[in-house]
Amino acid sequence: MDHTTAALRRPALRETADLTSLGLAAAAAAVRNGDITSEAYTAALLQRARTLADLNAFITIDEATLLASAREADKARAAGSAAPLLGVPIGVKDSYLTRGLSTSLGLEGLANFVPHEDADAVLAIKDAGALVFGKNNLVEMSYGLTGHNARFGQVKNPHARDCVSGGSSSGSATSVAANIVPASLGGDTVGSIRVPASFCGVVGFKPTTGRWPRGGVAPISHTLDTTGVFARGVEDCALVDQVVTDEQAAELSNGGYDLKGARLAFAPRQFLDLVDAEVEARFREVVRRLQDAGAEVVEVDLGDDFNALIQTATWGIFAHETMGTISEFLRHYDIPTTFEAIYTGLKPQLHQVWGHIVLPGGAGATSAEAYQTALNVSRPEIRRRLDKAFVAQGAQAILQPTTPCPAPLIEEQATVHIAGQEVSYLALANHTVSASSVGLPGISLPVGLSRGGLPIGLELDAPLGGDRALLNLASRVEGVWRD
Numbered sequence: 001m002d003h004t005t006a007a008l009r010r011p012a013l014r015e016t017a018d019l020t021s022l023g024l025a026a027a028a029a030a031v032r033n034g035d036i037t038s039e040a041y042t043a044a045l046l047q048r049a050r051t052l053a054d055l056n057a058f059i060t061i062d063e064a065t066l067l068a069s070a071r072e073a074d075k076a077r078a079a080g081s082a083a084p085l086l087g088v089p090i091g092v093k094d095s096y097l098t099r100g101l102s103t104s105l106g107l108e109g110l111a112n113f114v115p116h117e118d119a120d121a122v123l124a125i126k127d128a129g130a131l132v133f134g135k136n137n138l139v140e141m142s143y144g145l146t147g148h149n150a151r152f153g154q155v156k157n158p159h160a161r162d163c164v165s166g167g168s169s170s171g172s173a174t175s176v177a178a179n180i181v182p183a184s185l186g187g188d189t190v191g192s193i194r195v196p197a198s199f200c201g202v203v204g205f206k207p208t209t210g211r212w213p214r215g216g217v218a219p220i221s222h223t224l225d226t227t228g229v230f231a232r233g234v235e236d237c238a239l240v241d242q243v244v245t246d247e248q249a250a251e252l253s254n255g256g257y258d259l260k261g262a263r264l265a266f267a268p269r270q271f272l273d274l275v276d277a278e279v280e281a282r283f284r285e286v287v288r289r290l291q292d293a294g295a296e297v298v299e300v301d302l303g304d305d306f307n308a309l310i311q312t313a314t315w316g317i318f319a320h321e322t323m324g325t326i327s328e329f330l331r332h333y334d335i336p337t338t339f340e341a342i343y344t345g346l347k348p349q350l351h352q353v354w355g356h357i358v359l360p361g362g363a364g365a366t367s368a369e370a371y372q373t374a375l376n377v378s379r380p381e382i383r384r385r386l387d388k389a390f391v392a393q394g395a396q397a398i399l400q401p402t403t404p405c406p407a408p409l410i411e412e413q414a415t416v417h418i419a420g421q422e423v424s425y426l427a428l429a430n431h432t433v434s435a436s437s438v439g440l441p442g443i444s445l446p447v448g449l450s451r452g453g454l455p456i457g458l459e460l461d462a463p464l465g466g467d468r469a470l471l472n473l474a475s476r477v478e479g480v481w482r483d
Contacts, residue, residue: 019044024088024182024236031077031087038077038087038131042070045089045133049180054161056153057171057180059094060102061134069131076129083129084243091175091184094135095142095168096122096227097216097333101132105218106140106168108151109337109345117333119216121185121227121244128243133181136171140350141326141342142187142220144168145195145428146413150347154410157200159454163407166196166428169230173200176230183231183240189220190314191432193228194444198402198457201446203478204230205237207467209439212244219329221321223375224314224436234475237443241471250468252475259476260294264460265395270302271431276405276419282456283401286447286481293480298393302385307430313378314437315426319357320366349414383438390463396473400431402444402457435461443474447481 019041022030030036046063066089073087094104096119104110122132137155139147147155147170155170157163158178165174169186173196176184186193188206197204205228212227219225229240235252242249266287272280287297303309327339343354357364366374389395404427408416415422435442441464444457460477462470 020048020179023233024231025239027088027182028085032082038070038073042066042089052178055156055158055174055178056137057155057175058134059104059137059152062101086129089131089133089181090125091133091136091172091181092122093169093172093186094138095187095218098122098132106138106149120213124244136175136184138170139168140346142168142192143350145425157407162409164410164413166199168192169196172230173197173202176202183229183236186228186230187217188226188228189224190436191429194402194432194442194459195428197230197444199407201455202230202232203234203237204444206442208441208465219325221318222325223317234471234478238471250471252472253479258294259290262295262396263394264295264297264397264399265300265389265393266399267300267302270306271400274404274419275401278450279401279405279456282448286458289480300389300393306385309378310434310437313374314433316366316370316374320371322358379438397460397462400459402459403428404430406450406454440464441467441470445478
């Protein structure tokens with residue numbers, strides 16, 4: 001009997017119905033304790049990936065290299081290694097450079113590009129013993145919110161295959177929700193982690209902008225971009241956060257799950273204005289549950305023009321920085337393409353969008369003056385308004401529905417229906433864009449299903465730099481909701 005078979009027959013493991021259901025921390029502990037081998041765990045995940053290939057969650061998986069790496073991890077464990085993520089495979093959005101593994105950025109022209117270096121965050125998880133399971137599908141150049149890719153196909157929602165996954169970190173969210181991997185690295189500029197996390201029913205954590213390393217990740221906006229993570233629980237997000245930042249781990253609740261002493265805020269005029277009725281009903285139910293658990297929840301008003309201010313400033317910065325930020329990335333990392341080639345090869349809808357708002361001569365392009373106003377006038381004003389909740393009201397976090405509706409149908413993703421209105425798909429980021437505008441840390445938690453069986457998400461945004469406190473609070477909220 002080989003060591004893999006022996007591990008699979010251990011009593012402790014026989015009680016686990018499915019290896020693939022293990023969360024990141026649980027899987028890491030099981031490998032570290034010798035309850036399972038990395039090879040057996042990795043093989044189980046690979047089998048699930050094959051079974052669920054129709055979800056289109058991955059662009060690239062190198063099975064032979066992955067299994068060889070798992071066997072090396074088992075040897076390292078036998079030699080005494082206790083690395084925090086030893087032998088655990090993690091998904092990586094295909095906007096991250098991965099040494100020796102193709103990195104497409106979601107583009108036809110880079111389908112066979114193999115980098116010579118890892119992105120900083122990938123290097124961090126590898127140094128902690130993790131294995132790169134594969135490269136997750138994404139929207140071209142991370143420019144979209146629904147999960148459609150012209151070259152690599154639509155990523156499907158594991159809860160309903162006729163619905164979108166969300167984007168741009170589409171495959172990352174789907175692969176975690178479908179138990180193909182226990183966690184995946186993603187990216188977020190205006191909601192590209194939190195929107196798909198909400199639609200797919202997983203936890204999506206966007207750190208304070210700039211707190212996680214961004215080196216080696218294809219950018220959109222140097223002001224707004226951040227790397228982050230998807231997992232099935234807050235504990236797992238906190239573990240990756242500790243690894244990537246090399247900071248002290250967030251102190252999470254060990255049980256009880258009461259919220260006594262927690263002070264939370266929500267702004268109904270700003271974040272419940274254009275929201276599906278059942279999303280609002282679930283949000284208000286969550287608020288009541290949190291109050292029953294001891295939290296003090298206060299209503300705040302961020303001003304009549306808050307949403308317009310957020311939208312104008314954030315999307316203006318986003319579009320104005322795209323061309324220069326991408327061009328610099330391509331030069332710095334010696335990527336074998338140009339901005340012009342990328343623009344030419346984009347799918348028609350995205351090509352049209354870039355021509356309108358990204359190219360300097362576009363009819364909707366943000367002028368240099370408007371860009372400076374967004375940076376130097378609008379952003380400080382947004383921060384001042386949010387400080388009303390954080391400072392004047394003493395709130396530890398602002399609550400809102402992560403998305404204004406559950407996942408739309410794939411066939412209706414260009415324009416979506418929210419609260420009986422037909423609106424642009426950009427409205428899916430109406431709530432997530434708030435934290436992005438000024439770089440706040442945010443996290444989306446699953447809080448149940450719609451009548452149609454689709455996940456609904458709750459977002460918590462915290463003050464700048466309050467990431468570990470946010471993870472602690474989110475763990476308590478998660479416990480209350482799941483109890």
